[in-house]
Amino acid sequence: MMCGVCRNPRKSREKNRSPEISESIRHIFYRQHRICPCEASSTGTAPALYRPNTQSQLPPTGGVRYALVLKHNAGAHAMPIYREEQERRRLVREICEKMMIAARTAPKAKGIDNLSILTIDGEELQTIAGRMKEMAATNRAPAGFDRDADNLLNADCLFLIATRIVACRIQHCCQCGFDNCQEKDKHPKVPCHYNSCDLGIAQGSAVSVAADNRVDNRIMRSIGKAAIELGLFGKGEFLAYGIPLAASGKNPFFDR
Structure with a gap:
């Protein structure tokens, strides 16, 4: 199977035994961090995870930043989520x-x-x-x-x-x-x-x-x-x- 962002071959769900990331999530991740999840997991350059109520990692606006954790291969990566409220x-x-x-x-x-x-x-x-x-x-x-x-x-x-x-x-x-x-x-x-x-x-x-x-x-x-x-x-x-x-x-x- 080929990645829709970096176009590199990636393993199927059965071989790698981890949840498959949808192509839409891959593109959102790329727009946020300018790096494909494939490359982030293979190079170890995945961005730091943001967790709720972590004061040291609050965004500049002062609101709580949430993260959707994406599991792919051996790495875990975060996509920031901003609540409209x-x-x-x-x-x-x-x-x-x-x-x-x-x-x-x-x-x-x-x-x-x-x-x-x-x-x-x-x-x-x-x-x-x-x-x-x-x-x-x-x-x-x-x-x-x-x-x-x-x-x-x-x-x-x-x-x-x-x-x-x-x-x-x-x-x-x-x-x-x-x-x-x-x-x-x-x-x-x-x-x-x-x-x-x-x-x-x-x-x-x-x-x-x-x-x-x-x-x-x-x-x-x-x-x-x-x-x-x-x-x-x-x-x-x-x-x-x-x-x-x-x-x-x-x-x-x-x-x-």
């Missing part, structure tokens, strides 16, 4: 980081970049959710803030994006409601029309990355409002939104 948050975080790049490179009026972009996960999600519930309880925000806070607690990661409120100095615009930018400057909390446009385009670019990777998400003004109150974007006047991300069997941001 243990890798999920890391994968969602990586997609969120890609969203940051998509938002940053989105088109902007006059090429002026006033955006501030953050990625948040872990305990900080509880901090933001707590502020949202507080705002709803003290009538500083609609009751829907409490519902949105529960949604945030079900998220794996949070994408935050804000624009600084700064006039773009485009002549003969008047889209903000004032005659010119000098008049608008007298009202620093009123966004420039192009601030809002830039923020919307950047959000669309970001969520397209989430959609391309099949990560559930929802754009929420309530989260952005709480983030501004917490001072997450620094000093100044901002217009902000939050986009929680989740990867689960059911989208937690709809049918609320």
